[in-house]
Amino acid sequence: MDATDPRPTSANRILETALELFSERGYDGTSVREICEAAHITKPTLYYFYGNKDGVFRALVLGALEEVRHEVELGLAASGPLVERLKLITRGFFVRINAQPKLWRFIQASLWMPSLAQVDDMHHIYVDMCQRIASAMQQAEAAGELQPGPAATRMLVLTGGISEALCNFLIFGAPALTPELADELIDCVVNGWLPRPTP
Numbered sequence: 001m002d003a004t005d006p007r008p009t010s011a012n013r014i015l016e017t018a019l020e021l022f023s024e025r026g027y028d029g030t031s032v033r034e035i036c037e038a039a040h041i042t043k044p045t046l047y048y049f050y051g052n053k054d055g056v057f058r059a060l061v062l063g064a065l066e067e068v069r070h071e072v073e074l075g076l077a078a079s080g081p082l083v084e085r086l087k088l089i090t091r092g093f094f095v096r097i098n099a100q101p102k103l104w105r106f107i108q109a110s111l112w113m114p115s116l117a118q119v120d121d122m123h124h125i126y127v128d129m130c131q132r133i134a135s136a137m138q139q140a141e142a143a144g145e146l147q148p149g150p151a152a153t154r155m156l157v158l159t160g161g162i163s164e165a166l167c168n169f170l171i172f173g174a175p176a177l178t179p180e181l182a183d184e185l186i187d188c189v190v191n192g193w194l195p196r197p198t199p
Helices: 009-025 032-039 043-050 053-077 082-099 101-110 118-142 151-172 179-191
Strands: none
Touching: 009 032, 009 043, 009 053, 009 101, 032 043, 032 053, 043 053, 053 082, 053 101, 053 118, 082 101, 082 118, 082 151, 082 179, 101 118, 101 151, 118 151, 151 179
């Protein structure tokens, strides 16, 4: 949905319109007819690009999550210590949220919609990203970058900190999702609160 998006204007307009309607009325409260009317397109046009309303949702939400998963993969594959790679990933995530807050607000709200079959798909993408990061943590531990510790608990702390920042930004507008906050979050998670012993 950005300027570099190669999809035709009609396809982008469908996604932009659907996001507006889904955000206002919810997924279940929005019909294909309403999307088509608001986007000034015909139903066959929507069906051509996305198949149905579920396809529109998938292009919006699952598409965004897949892009984040790809960024996580690229960040973990980068060179350097894990702490720096986690900062890179978190900074990139914050940039994405700042660019499309309405989309991420809708994604967050969608997690609480039990009628959506796609929630399982969203969960699988999230679990996959967490497993990749946890695996990188274990590799960093084996390389001596991290002291031994429970990967699952570390993931709870990491994702909890990022999620709390995300939720507060999307609901209240603060804290600002800046590169500095991304770095501070990762430093706090990785380095902890206790003073380091002096040599």
